[in-house]
Amino acid sequence: MTTAKKDRKTLISMQNIQKHYGDYHALRGINLEIGEGEFFSLLGPSGCGKTTLLRTIAGFEDYDSGYVMISGNDMRGVPANKRPTNMVFQSYAIFPHLTVAQNVAFGLRKSGMSKAEKAKAAEQALEMVGLKGYGHRAAHALSGGQRQRVALARALVLKPKVLLLDEPLSALDRKMREQMQVELIKLQREVGITFILVTHDQEEALVMSDRIAVMFEGEIAQCDDPEVLYRRPKSKRVADFIGVMNFLSAECRVEDGKKIVNVAGLGETEVADDQCPEGFPDGAATVGFRPETLTLLYEGQTATHREAAATIDEVVYYGDMTYYDVRFDGVDKAVRISMRNIFGRDVLEVGSRVRVSWSPGALVVFG
Amino acid sequence: MKSLKVYAIFYLIFLYAPIFLLPLFAFNSSTVIAFPLDSFTTEWFTTLLTLSEMHGALLSSLKIAVTSAVLATSLGIFAAMAVSRYSFPGQKGIMGFIMLPLVLPEIIVAVSLLIVILRMGFSTGAWSVIVGHTLICTPFAIAILQSAFASLDPSLEEAAYDLGETPASTFRLVTLPLVMPGIISALLISFTISMDEFIIAFFLTGAEPTLPVYLFSMMRFPKLLPAVMALGTILVVLSVLLIVIAEFFRRRGAKRTGNDTGGFL
Numbered sequence: 001m002t003t004a005k006k007d008r009k010t011l012i013s014m015q016n017i018q019k020h021y022g023d024y025h026a027l028r029g030i031n032l033e034i035g036e037g038e039f040f041s042l043l044g045p046s047g048c049g050k051t052t053l054l055r056t057i058a059g060f061e062d063y064d065s066g067y068v069m070i071s072g073n074d075m076r077g078v079p080a081n082k083r084p085t086n087m088v089f090q091s092y093a094i095f096p097h098l099t100v101a102q103n104v105a106f107g108l109r110k111s112g113m114s115k116a117e118k119a120k121a122a123e124q125a126l127e128m129v130g131l132k133g134y135g136h137r138a139a140h141a142l143s144g145g146q147r148q149r150v151a152l153a154r155a156l157v158l159k160p161k162v163l164l165l166d167e168p169l170s171a172l173d174r175k176m177r178e179q180m181q182v183e184l185i186k187l188q189r190e191v192g193i194t195f196i197l198v199t200h201d202q203e204e205a206l207v208m209s210d211r212i213a214v215m216f217e218g219e220i221a222q223c224d225d226p227e228v229l230y231r232r233p234k235s236k237r238v239a240d241f242i243g244v245m246n247f248l249s250a251e252c253r254v255e256d257g258k259k260i261v262n263v264a265g266l267g268e269t270e271v272a273d274d275q276c277p278e279g280f281p282d283g284a285a286t287v288g289f290r291p292e293t294l295t296l297l298y299e300g301q302t303a304t305h306r307e308a309a310a311t312i313d314e315v316v317y318y319g320d321m322t323y324y325d326v327r328f329d330g331v332d333k334a335v336r337i338s339m340r341n342i343f344g345r346d347v348l349e350v351g352s353r354v355r356v357s358w359s360p361g362a363l364v365v366f367g
Numbered sequence: 368m369k370s371l372k373v374y375a376i377f378y379l380i381f382l383y384a385p386i387f388l389l390p391l392f393a394f395n396s397s398t399v400i401a402f403p404l405d406s407f408t409t410e411w412f413t414t415l416l417t418l419s420e421m422h423g424a425l426l427s428s429l430k431i432a433v434t435s436a437v438l439a440t441s442l443g444i445f446a447a448m449a450v451s452r453y454s455f456p457g458q459k460g461i462m463g464f465i466m467l468p469l470v471l472p473e474i475i476v477a478v479s480l481l482i483v484i485l486r487m488g489f490s491t492g493a494w495s496v497i498v499g500h501t502l503i504c505t506p507f508a509i510a511i512l513q514s515a516f517a518s519l520d521p522s523l524e525e526a527a528y529d530l531g532e533t534p535a536s537t538f539r540l541v542t543l544p545l546v547m548p549g550i551i552s553a554l555l556i557s558f559t560i561s562m563d564e565f566i567i568a569f570f571l572t573g574a575e576p577t578l579p580v581y582l583f584s585m586m587r588f589p590k591l592l593p594a595v596m597a598l599g600t601i602l603v604v605l606s607v608l609l610i611v612i613a614e615f616f617r618r619r620g621a622k623r624t625g626n627d628t629g630g631f632l
Binding site for chain 1: 520522523525526527528529530531532533540541544545
């Protein structure tokens with residue numbers, strides 16, 4: 001059971017959700033608690049069940065067994081139009097035959113508000129998403145980013161307890177997407193509503209979320225805040241899915257009560273318990289480490305921790321960063337090192353012999 | 368390339384020249400349908416006004432066409448919605464059988480319907496023509512409506528439901544307005560098909576002939592031939608007009624929902 005952060009009141013609680021599509025086991029016992037005001041992400045490759053889970057919360061999908069509770073109320077049998085959730089669809093689902101204002105005010109039809117109140121609420125919602133004065137425009141004439149904002153305003157105008165976002169940024173180009181990421185974070189902070197985001201983009205999830213649940217094959221593989229998820233992935237698969245992770249083979253043994261790992265090309269080091277999420281393996285193991293935990297040493301520099309000799313296999317220049325693929329002596333497999341480019345320091349060439357500094361504390365040991 | 372161009376031109380002439388002859392002789396003062404043309408006249412159009420039997424035929428044709436169009440379109444809405452929203456076993460087969468009248472020889476449909484109706488002890492009349500016309504118009508209505516429903520993003524309906532509407536009010540507020548151009552287009556096409564249809568009407572019409580059946584019977588009187596030409600001219604103009612209006616509505620709908628699939632023009 002993964003629980004919401006201590007200082008948050010639990011808003012959504014899911015217990016052992018099971019769901020089949022015919023023979024296909026789409027959700028395999030989901031246990032999850034999401035807090036009030038939390039920005040929560042469901043992250044995973046396509047077909048992992050993240051959208052199904054979101055639609056289960058929204059009330060669009062039925063489930064075989066388990067409970068979905070929102071604010072302590074069992075949601076079984078409560079249809080989507082009666083739930084305190086609203087959804088932003090992947091296609092935005094803007095009603096093309098209505099104006100922007102009519103779209104935003106659509107959900108207020110049964111609110112009992114007067115016409116003027118509805119118009120005011122719609123205008124306020126539009127202002128919140130940066131579309132003040134767009135109310136009279138035809139919805140089908142908007143750009144992708146504007147549609148996205150209208151969809152947000154339309155959902156937020158109802159002041160739901162939970163806003164569900166199904167891959168909301170995937171249809172936007174890169175620049176627009178990055179801009180919307182920041183705006184969504186700000187918006188969420190402003191309205192204080194719980195946001196649940198479904199995404200396959202690990203970078204997006206890391207940027208935006210308070211907590212992330214990584215899903216594979218209908219199961220939650222790990223649920224943690226972004227930093228923990230990145231630094232201390234609980235399995236090789238999660239490690240591989242989030243960012244770039246280098247893997248090297250290793251030998252493990254216990255000596256005088258110390259956990260010793262002998263990593264190919266790097267040498268021996270002692271590791272702490274929290275570096276072994278799957279328990280300390282005996283014998284053969286795999287060690288993972290992030291590209292930025294390695295540093296190429298230039299002439300005259302000394303390693304802060306440990307040092308190993310290597311040869312540069314490939315250089316990928318990104319302007320602000322350079323990625324070096326290097327092979328440690330005695331190892332066939334290349335590992336990636338990311339280095340910030342510093343003015344006045346040359347990018348090294350393929351084939352150069354280099355010294356690499358590495359930190360034992362950054363290693364994660366997998367069985 | 369050049370021979371293809373020539374072929375295309377001849378093809379179009381072959382297709383449309385006879386239709387252009389209609390107005391030519393409709394406005395020609397000679398009672399004989401032959402070249403050279405005599406002088407210009409609108410006499411035949413005025414003759415039409417005096418043929419009270421023709422007025423009866425026109426009225427029964429209109430009655431049949433409106434009823435068939437409404438029936439075919441209503442059935443078409445259900446079928447198109449079922450196909451685009453749900454998948455069920457045997458879906459392709461069922462759709463195939465529904466669309467079959469599109470290619471079935473009409474004479475077969477007409478004769479079999481006639482036999483069934485008479486065997487069951489009913490007598491033919493306007494109602495039996497309506498049954499036959501609904502049968503042949505429904506596939507057209509489905510083809511048009513299916514493209515209207517297919518271009519409708521299903522998350523639009525989900526969004527309305529999510530925003531608090533019931534399934535019924537979702538249909539009224541979102542689905543219906545968005546497929547309305549398709550519905551209008553299906554109504555107009557079905558109406559046109561029923562108005563022009565001859566074979567089924569000829570077999571099943573009973574005592575009150577439809578316009579095309581009446582037109583056929585007029586051919587026996589050479590004196591009335593120019594009036595037939597005049598009537599034909601009016602029918603061609605009306606048909607083309609209706610199809611153009613239908614296509615206009617279909618395209619407007621496609622533009623709104625953002626993708627254009629199918630259509631007859």
